[in-house]
Amino acid sequence: MSEDKKRNDYENLPIILDKKLGVPIWSDVRELKLKYKMPLGKIKGFFTALSEEKILATRCPKCERTFFPPQVDCPYCRINDLDWIEVPKEGILETYTIITIKPTTFQHYEDYVLAIASFENNVKILTWLKIDDKDKIKIGMKVKLTVSKRLPEGYYIYELTP
Amino acid sequence: MRDVAILGIGHSKFGKRTDVNFLELGWEAIKEALEDSGVSQEKIDFVAVSNFGLWSSEPSPVAPLLEYAGLNPTEAIRVEAACASGSAAVKAAYMAVASGSADIALALGIEKMHESGTGDVVELLARIGNYFWEFENFGPTFVGYYALYANRYMHDFGAREEDLAKIAVKNHYYGFYNPKAQFRKKITLEDVMSSPYIAWPLKLYDCSPITDGSAAVILASEDIAKKYTDSPVWIKAIEGATATSNLSKRENFISIPSAIEAAKRAYKKAKIDLEKPYKYIDVAEVHDCFTIAEIIAYEDLGFAKRGEGFKLAREEQTYIGGSIPVNLSGGLKSKGHPIATTGVSMIVELTKQLLQRVEPERQAPINNGLALAHNVGGTGHYVFVSILSLEK
Numbered sequence: 001m002s003e004d005k006k007r008n009d010y011e012n013l014p015i016i017l018d019k020k021l022g023v024p025i026w027s028d029v030r031e032l033k034l035k036y037k038m039p040l041g042k043i044k045g046f047f048t049a050l051s052e053e054k055i056l057a058t059r060c061p062k063c064e065r066t067f068f069p070p071q072v073d074c075p076y077c078r079i080n081d082l083d084w085i086e087v088p089k090e091g092i093l094e095t096y097t098i099i100t101i102k103p104t105t106f107q108h109y110e111d112y113v114l115a116i117a118s119f120e121n122n123v124k125i126l127t128w129l130k131i132d133d134k135d136k137i138k139i140g141m142k143v144k145l146t147v148s149k150r151l152p153e154g155y156y157i158y159e160l161t162p
Numbered sequence: 163m164r165d166v167a168i169l170g171i172g173h174s175k176f177g178k179r180t181d182v183n184f185l186e187l188g189w190e191a192i193k194e195a196l197e198d199s200g201v202s203q204e205k206i207d208f209v210a211v212s213n214f215g216l217w218s219s220e221p222s223p224v225a226p227l228l229e230y231a232g233l234n235p236t237e238a239i240r241v242e243a244a245c246a247s248g249s250a251a252v253k254a255a256y257m258a259v260a261s262g263s264a265d266i267a268l269a270l271g272i273e274k275m276h277e278s279g280t281g282d283v284v285e286l287l288a289r290i291g292n293y294f295w296e297f298e299n300f301g302p303t304f305v306g307y308y309a310l311y312a313n314r315y316m317h318d319f320g321a322r323e324e325d326l327a328k329i330a331v332k333n334h335y336y337g338f339y340n341p342k343a344q345f346r347k348k349i350t351l352e353d354v355m356s357s358p359y360i361a362w363p364l365k366l367y368d369c370s371p372i373t374d375g376s377a378a379v380i381l382a383s384e385d386i387a388k389k390y391t392d393s394p395v396w397i398k399a400i401e402g403a404t405a406t407s408n409l410s411k412r413e414n415f416i417s418i419p420s421a422i423e424a425a426k427r428a429y430k431k432a433k434i435d436l437e438k439p440y441k442y443i444d445v446a447e448v449h450d451c452f453t454i455a456e457i458i459a460y461e462d463l464g465f466a467k468r469g470e471g472f473k474l475a476r477e478e479q480t481y482i483g484g485s486i487p488v489n490l491s492g493g494l495k496s497k498g499h500p501i502a503t504t505g506v507s508m509i510v511e512l513t514k515q516l517l518q519r520v521e522p523e524r525q526a527p528i529n530n531g532l533a534l535a536h537n538v539g540g541t542g543h544y545v546f547v548s549i550l551s552l553e554k
């Protein structure tokens with residue numbers, strides 16, 4: 001069967017042909033857009049502190065465990081309303097990578113450095129490392145935890161700088 | 163608890179399977195497992211399906227699959243443990259038989275990743291972990307997560323990108339001989355080293371591909387198994403463990419704590435010496451979603467000391483004839499990695515290895531009759547280690 005005949009067979013149908021195998025594929029006529037709404041009420045303190053350039057963790061007053069990401073419940077002591085503490089600004093770079101092939105919803109950013117840094121109180125944070133010369137990144141180097149504006153969206157988020 | 167035997171296995175061709183739809187793909191593995199075991203549908207008491215889905219159109223795949231395969235009204239569930247979903251399905255079927263709840267149970271892993279575009283698949287895989295605190299604002303990718311491990315591992319132990327590349331070369335070498343593999347092409351160190359970076363230091367050829375595929379196993383209790391076969395393979399252990407969803411909460415970035423724990427539990431159950439497990443195990447399938455993952459697996463499983471896994475790769479100790487042959491199926495790297503199918507596929511492969519039913523070029527010598535599967539979900543969020551045996 002010729003290519004033209006194949007095309008004729010599927011006229012007026014939402015059918016495309018696989019580029020390699022030439023087999024027919026139904027191309028969905030229903031398209032779903034997913035955008036989640038995630039409640040933050042109990043940890044709103046973290047987000048109000050961001051605008052003051054502070055990164056907060058929580059600490060259990062009983063067992064003194066620190067939680068980052070912040071959570072209001074200590075599952076070990078089964079108490080809630082943990083104390084808020086500030087994460088120190090200076091940390092150590094534990095590891096990093098450069099994301100070249102990006103997820104669909106991150107395609108509009110330049111290649112970014114994904115990094116994990118460690119801080120006092122047994123806190124580690126995964127975020128972006130903003131640096132002009134990527135060749136200068138070294139595991140074990142000192143890094144600063146800062147708050148900056150994520151563009152083009154224009155919202156405040158934490159990141160690392162040298 | 164009752165002993166559990168593998169009665170039959172089925173495995174579809176892996177790859178970009180646009181020649182079949184979701185249900186046809188599932189039936190390929192189920193049909194083969196039914197024929198291999200000699201069991202008919204009405205004898206099956208319980209079905210566990212693993213399917214990560216999201217990229218494929220059926221949101222609740224169990225019902226359409228059972229209808230298509232003539233399996234109604236059998237009791238059935240779906241399980242999810244990211245890339246370890248397949249092992250979770252085998253575990254569910256195993257538990258059903260071991261507990262006496264079912265005499266015969268089927269575990270099916272199925273994934274049809276090519277129903278969505280590559281960018282969306284990359285995104286959905288990246289969302290495994292902690293969605294809000296890690297994905298939402300920082301866009302890690304699955305390969306990115308493992309690149310964080312690779313970078314730190316290389317930094318701490320002096321491993322080189324060439325050492326990682328040797329894993330890809332080995333797995334492609336064996337995948338070449340596996341007719342069910344997605345890539346049946348031998349590659350060179352140069353091919354790997356010259357491939358583009360996806361997430362530095364990991365390159366395209368360090369990564370497993372996007373794959374469609376299905377695999378099935380039929381399990382039975384001892385007395386039932388004896389009626390159907392003279393050569394059952396026994397599940398001596400299938401033990402799982404978990405680790406934090408936030409990668410930032412891990413102790414270190416050179417080992418997978420849940421893999422160490424799952425291995426410990428499986429070795430204990432199968433009575434294998436924790437110090438030198440490779441002396442007992444004839445062949446292993448380990449979760450090489452990325453080359454670094456296979457090297458860390460060597461260490462987490464006790465095949466090598468901490469920091470020395472890359473030397474096994476460098477010295478080619480995991481080819482047939484080395485200290486322990488690993489991923490003779492081609493591994494996730496060359497056979498392909500249909501997310502929720504992989505765990506079941508490993509059990510299928512090792513059953514064939516133990517029964518000496520694989521292609522001669524990739525058949526491990528079977529001396530002790532023991533095989534090991536190591537299946538990691540996400541970046542160690544879930545891990546299952548299974549031990550199969552020719553002896554009960």
Ligand SMILES: [Zn+2]
Pocket residue numbers: 060061062063064065074075076077078
């Ligand atoms: Zn506490």
